[in-house]
């Protein structure tokens with residue numbers, strides 16, 4: 435999930451007037467997209483694009499994608515949808531919008547979420563105004579500075595030879611996935627991983643290896659992926675989180691998450707690492 439073609443605007447600034455932009459127009463959880471011959475994409479155009487949309491709060495200039503300004507706009511949820519656009523949930527757009535644009539769409543959603551949820555100071559309730567030199571808001575009464583939120587979440591593939599631990603949550607249908615959990619205050623990623631493995635499925639792990647990370651803008655997670663080797667314990671699930679967990683053989687996996695998710699990337703990488711060995715044996 436790289437966005438090499440996207441350069442973030444820093445410090446925060448405004449789009450040069452009159453310049454065409456790619457518009458990330460949100461209406462609650464939904465983004466407005468064009469369904470063109472080339473697929474699904476956010477609309478591109480001049481400032482007239484948003485003239486008739488009822489925007490809540492100032493449009494945010496996020497940066498440039500291949501040189502084109504990218505703008506995030508929070509629309510009134512009751513605002514009518516222009517005839518040439520369609521509203522689709524951000525999750526539903528995963529895999530439909532090109533990956534680099536989807537990354538920016540996620541960034542746009544997280545920033546608008548922050549803009550919406552930071553109008554007042556969390557300490558004193560005073561009005562908060564955007565800072566000029568960074569993405570933050572400063573309370574006009576007590577001076578408290580609030581930043582956009584990012585919530586780290588560890589996601590871990592626990593393996594044991596040719597077996598992998600997969601869990602199931604209510605509502606997932608036939609899909610199973612690796613386990614994940616939020617990092618708590620005062621906790622390292624490794625401590626979080628060990629705690630989640632023990633809490634969610636009752637297992638102890640070792641040989642923790644970092645895999646990679648993925649922003650998960652629902653609304654502001656950062657998934658941090660690891661592999662870990664099973665060390666001991668019997669599966670005992672946390673029924674507040676899961677309704678099942680079990681070991682699955684590499685050649686007999688159930689339905690797993692879609693190809694772009696870090697959960698799937700972990701599983702694909704692990705599967706590829708087991709199968710050549712099996713072929714040689």
Ligand SMILES: [Zn+2]
Pocket residue numbers: 555556557558559560573574575576577578
């Ligand atoms: Zn305050």
